[in-house]
Amino acid sequence: MKTLVIFTHPNHNSLSYAFLQKVLEGIVENSNIKEVQVLDLYQERFNPLLVFNEEKRRRDMHLDPNLKKYREQIVWADQIVFVYPIWWGRPPAMLLGYIDQLFAANFAYKDGGFIPQGLLKGKSAVCVSTMKGPANYPLIFLNNTHKVLMKKALLNFVGIKKVKFFEFGNMESPNGKQAVKLNKVYRYFRKVHV
Template sequence: MNLLIIYTHPNHKSLCYSFLENVLKGAEENSNINHVHVLDLYEEQFDPILRFNEKKRRRDMHRDPNLETYRLQLLWADKIIFIYPIWWGRPPAMLLGFIDQMFASNFAYKDIGKILPEGLLKGKSVICISTMKGPKHYPLFLLNNAHKVLMKKALFNYVGIKKVKFIEFGNMEGANKGQNKKLQLVYQHVKKLVI
């Protein structure tokens, strides 16, 4: 299995980075995982801003040479793990900008004249690992799970990815919030992953 980890947090001393380290540790000990690649969007200085004009059209985004490396990484991966914080009920703008550009028509999906398009990323699976300052159930009760709906239904299912798992941790700021137990949980989950 080829594992692509898309890490989206600007601070390498953050709790999210500790989750990345535990994902890597679990992947190293998993005999089902052949290769691992980490895409750190902030370190990569990925430009999340969409730009369109007469020369650069949205319909041609799937051929943008500046995004070719990322397209190849997504095609290469059997499983994709996203690691990010939840800010204001949604992933960081950096990750949303990546999604806007990478999950483009004629790369991630193809319009076929029906209600829904044909997803072109079938066979892949996704895990979203996220942290938030507020209570774990805050997004469910006050935001109707907008984050999960956005990621699972409006994005992954649309492009053909049906296996999607969310591992969300709330109340994560401050000392004694059970971080070590949660880091261990992520490590164990990745250590036992199958495609």
């Protein structure tokens, strides 16, 4: 199995970065995972801004030469792992800008008929996210918007049906059980297989 880890947080002293390290520790110990690539969107200085004009048309985004290496990473991966905080009930704008550009028509899905055809079938995805608020806040107050966005509106739409969530709340609390949650992620990646 080949795993692409997409990390989205501007601070390497953050709890999100600690979760990234636990993901990677588990991957290193997992004999099912043969190769791993890490894409740190902030360190990469990924440009999340969409630009459409006379020279850059939306319908040609799947051919953009500036995004070629990122498309190749997605094609290469059997498993895509997203590690990010939840801000305002959704992933950071940096990650959403990546998604807007990379999960484009004629690369991630194909229009046609009533339901578009997902072109990334056979892959799996894991979302590891942290938030300041209580763990049940997105479910109770936001109608599970985060999971609906990531699973149904994005991943299932492009053909990725196997999606696992680690959505950890109370992460800024002294009683947030951060060590327990970090260990849970480590144990999962140590054993996961597609």
